[in-house]
Each structure stands twice: as C-alpha cells, then as structure tokens.
Amino acid sequence: MILLVCGPPGAGKTTVAGEARERLRTAGYGFRLLHSDDFSRNTYEKLYERVSADPDADWILDGTFYRREYQERFRGLPDAHLISVVASLELCLKRNREREDSIDRRGVHAMHADFEPPENPDLTLDTEVASVEEAADALGRYVIQWYDNG
Numbered sequence: 001m002i003l004l005v006c007g008p009p010g011a012g013k014t015t016v017a018g019e020a021r022e023r024l025r026t027a028g029y030g031f032r033l034l035h036s037d038d039f040s041r042n043t044y045e046k047l048y049e050r051v052s053a054d055p056d057a058d059w060i061l062d063g064t065f066y067r068r069e070y071q072e073r074f075r076g077l078p079d080a081h082l083i084s085v086v087a088s089l090e091l092c093l094k095r096n097r098e099r100e101d102s103i104d105r106r107g108v109h110a111m112h113a114d115f116e117p118p119e120n121p122d123l124t125l126d127t128e129v130a131s132v133e134e135a136a137d138a139l140g141r142y143v144i145q146w147y148d149n150g
Helices: 013-026 043-053 068-075 089-098 105-114 132-149
Strands: 002-006 031-035 058-062 080-086 123-126
Touching: 002 013, 002 068, 002 132, 013 031, 013 058, 013 132, 031 043, 043 058, 043 068, 068 080, 080 132, 089 105, 123 132
Parallel strands: 002 058, 002 080, 031 058, 080 123
Antiparallel strands: none
C-alpha cells in the first residue's frame, strides 16, 4: 500500500503522516515514511524511484504533490491511495510561523495559490476541523479498514 499524503505547506501533512505511521506500527503495520524534504532536487522523481524499487513495501509519502501530474503519476502505482490534507491559508501561515524550519510566508502564499487540489482523493483530512491527531487516527482507521476488506 502506498499512501500519498498531499496538501499545501502548513496543512499538517508531516504531522499527520508521522502520527499515522506510529499508530499503524502499534497496530502491526510496518510502513516506511518518506518526506519530500528528504530530497533537495528532482524530488518527485527520486520519491518515485525509491518507491518503485521496493514495490512490496508499505509506504507513506509526505509531500505537497502540488501538481496534478505528480499526484496522478504516483496514483498509477499499485495500491496507491491519495490522501488530501486541507487547511485554510490563514491556518497554514500560522503553523508555518510556529515551525522551526519555517519557509518564507510568500512561499506559503505561492504554494497555496498554485496547489492543484486532487481530483477524487481516496480520503480528505481537514485539519481546520479536526486536530492533526484526529486526522492521523482517521488515516490509521482508513488503512486498517482497507486491509481488513482487501
């Protein structure tokens, strides 16, 4: 299973992905977690290569995937699930200010404006309404339910 956790900067993707991974590990699922920030260049190509090299592993991929072409390329992989993490620009800016590794606020504005929302995501997590912990719980339940029904 490949979980593509996408959304604009500050939406809560990294926290949701990390928390969900811990919940899934506790439940006995060994997901590997990759962040787009792990790669300085050719980010999506390198992510794709890494995941394609080990197709039997379970992956959580944390990145903006801000262009639909990136989303669709990864969605074409076997057992790929697109998880959309959403939040308002105001909340994304607030969270960005609170981060140690914050990016320039103009970058958050630009990425939020340029972000191409996924078409028909498998799961949408609105961190404006739910806490990131509640969103991580929802993602964990989604995965466990998928495995139980698969």
